[in-house]
Amino acid sequence: MSTPSNNNSGNDNSGENANSGARAGGAPDREELPVLPLRDVVVFPHMVVPLFVGRRRSVAALEAAFQRPNKDIVLVAQINARTNEPGAEDLYAVACVGTIGHVLRLPDGTVKVSVEGLRRVHVEAITSDEPHLVATVATLDQAEDPAPTAEQLQEAIDNLRTAFANYARLNRRIPAEIVTSVSGIEEPSQLADTIAAHTGLKVAERQQLLAVAPVFSRVQKLLKLIEAETEVANVERKIRKKVGAQATDAPAADGQAEADEFKSELEDLKKQIAEKEMTEEASQRLEREFRKLKMMNPMSAEAGVVRSYIDWVLSLPWANQTDDVLDIGKAQDVLDADHYGLKKPKERIIEYLAVQKLTGRVGKGPILCLVGPPGVGKTSLAKSVARATGRKFVRLSLGGVRDEAEIRGHRRTYVGALPGKIIHSLKKAGTSNPVILLDEIDKMSQDFRGDPASALLEVLDPEQNTEFVDHYIDLDYDLSRVLFITTANFLNAIPIPLADRLEIIELGGYTELDKLQIARQYLIPRQLKDNGLEDLDVKFPEETLRMLIRSYTREAGVRSLERQIGACCRKVATEHLKAKKPKKRFRITPARVKKYLGAERYKRTDREQHHRIGVVNGLAVTAYGGDLLLAETTLLPGKGKLTFTGKLGDVMQESVQAAMSYVRSRAHHLGLGKEFYSKVDMHVHFPEGAVPKDGPSAGIAIATGLVSTLTGIPVRHDVAMTGEISLRGRVLAIGGLKEKCIAAHRAGIKKVLVPRENERNLEAIPKEVAKDLEIVLVDHVDEALRQALVLDEPDRFLRDGGNFGGDYLGIYEDKKATLPVTH
Secondary structure: OOOOOOOOOOOOOOOOOOOHHHOOOOOOOEEEEEEEEEOOOOOOOOOEEEEEEOOHHHHHHHHHHHOOOOOEEEEEEEOOOOOOOOOHHHEOOEEEEEEEEEEEEOOOOOEEEEEEEEEEEEEEEEEEOOOOOEEEEEEOOOOOOOOOOHHHHHHHHHHHHHHHHHHHHHOOOOOHHHHHHHHOOOOHHHHHHHHHHOOOOOHHHHHHHHHOOOHHHHHHHHHHHHHHHHHHHHHHHHHHHHHHHHOOOHHHHHHHHHHHHHHHHHHHHHHHHHHOOOOHHHHHHHHHHHHHHHOOOOOOHHHHHHHHHHHHHHHOOOOOOOOOOOOHHHHHHHHHHHOOOOHHHHHHHHHHHHHHHHHOOOOOOOEEEEEOOOOOOHHHHHHHHHHHHOOOEEEEEOOOOOOOHHHHOOOOOOOOOOOOHHHHHHHHHOOOOOEEEEEOHHHOOOEOOEOHHHHHHHHOOOOOHHHEEOOOOOOEEOOOOOEEEEEEOOHHHOOHHHHOOOEEEEOOOOOHHHHHHHHHHHHHHHHHHHOOOOOOEEEOOHHHHHHHHHHOOOOOOOHHHHHHHHHHHHHHHHHHHHOOOOOOEEEOOHHHHHHHHOOOOOOOOOOOOOOEOOEEEEEEEEOOEEEEEEEEEEEEEOOOOEEEEOOEOHHHHHHHHHHHHHHHHOOOOOOOOOOHHHOEEEEEEOOOOOOOEOOOOOHHHHHHHHHHHHHOOOEOOOEEEOOEEOOOOEEEOOOOHHHHHHHHHHOOOOEEEEEHHHHHHHHHOOHHHHOOOEEEEEOEHHHHHHHHEOOOOHHHOOOOOOOOOHHHOOHHHOOOOOOOOOO
């Protein structure tokens, strides 16, 4: 970092810091303060400056300074204003310590703050850069050597006042009140800094003045700079006067041309307003705004705001709409051609078109919400709906949206106000009845700027959206003709009031057979086209596709499968171009897949290969569809402590406690001692501990694992189960049965235990999955234990309290007994 010549670190604040000296204790010699780098701005002591702060580290520095008792912060100019993340080498060595005044957060996230300069400091070191820059600073010494006499200093001050007055007469950008206020300043240091702040000096020149702490030297340097600026201003004035004499009529002609152009624009605007078909309210509002615009100076900022508002209102498709394609057969063909399966969403769209055709009028658009794991075709289905109905399509991504104004717009009182995303989408579509896709509706969040999910309540309510009001447009707009389609990965992440306004259509994961058909009909042809292989004969046999599905992907959808097919296609394209004798036919065999993609990434199954004590196959639903969830239980010498690990949520922790209470209540029937739980510690663990897990449906698996561990009876490795349990041992209904059964089928499970209350959901399970699974409906944990444990006499288990645990039962009464082996 460059260092000025006068970098002494004394603490003589006389003259320089007369105002700030009143602070308790005075300014310290050295201190650590947060740093705010400035672009093209040099702040002097006694100077109040408004700043707009938007960079991450700069905002963090403001927040840190605001927490300090005096709200002090180091205001230092950047050497290069284009540097976005400045470090120590990018900043000048002399800065100004200032204090923070008013702070205002703007809608776009920028912070407007006023700062007042206090004293000059030397930046000795940058001691930290995260989350913001921190600097060690020392106050600059103002001592002069040799010190000027009082007469010398007064003469220099008088010359500076006169020079600034002459400069101000030539520079029309300096207001008269500034000159008046400068004339009333008596303190020499404050006078010099105030004049330096109001002259048109370059940043480097201002920085040189900031680095000069002695007052007399600073006044002399400033006087030379102002005299040089005055000479330049005199020359420019003479040139302007000479040019003006040669072209006296030119300004008048230019002004007349501008006036004529503005008048022509107004006439064109008036014609557009008269011809635009819109509501009566919108027409009257535009006429008022147009009259206001006519009375304004065309160069004023307010005229630009009014003109922008009129343009936005005129750009909206108030009465424009496309004619719906009401051919049911054609619409069905389009939907079937674009997507495999997805029966319920397709049925709902066809129903909507059928109602429109029978009624002969445009009805209220349904608000569909497609809920399902990634890659099952939610977004592409919305595009197909637009194609099938002949409507325009617009997609809005709501992931990460936190500002209510993103939906409903900014009020026109804000600088740079704009309409929200809904109005933007209508303008982009050019019709009032497009298909608008609100993607990732479950990924919105909220903060101090508002709750966008609440703002969507009006948009997605068919009873309210006939009079939707955007804050910027401030006019009623009818959204009832829009066909809204929303997508989400998790239904429970959508706020309840918002979900109540949606028609929920759940899209489950695809079976292996589904993926084979989708790959053949859609993915392979698309990837061959995208990779320039349409002219070649490239074949993916069924065994290759099954290998890609089982060993290289683990998902509910087909997005990753398409990526792997695309990777193989790129390898083929490379081989084709590198070969001396290019081939026209390529057969992608499993061996070639291993060569292209490397070793297999996933095992075919995650289930255990042998019966194990305390290891149970649970079933869960994730963002990627159904999955097998192993529950492990073990015993340890102890005093009855119950431990559960695996990053479990509150509901899942409660399931562990409920399962343990059930086991204790059935201790007699299990052949356990009355106080068995007080002599051992129990540990329940779910592998993949970094993955968050929650929900009540693992209750039955936890209870089975505890019983298996305590009795020493193994759990069948080919059985999986799902169900919430009560303290009485009842097995309660769960969600996501289809996805869980698909996951069990994929893992090679033979038998699945399901709550009897879920019997109504069995019809949703794909036939090719159901035929390979033995689905057993259970009402009570006792029934599940008879099905899941390896028992010689299952029918008698838990009915007469017989000794079914072999050598392991009753060991808890003997302190010297050996604990059962659970692996």
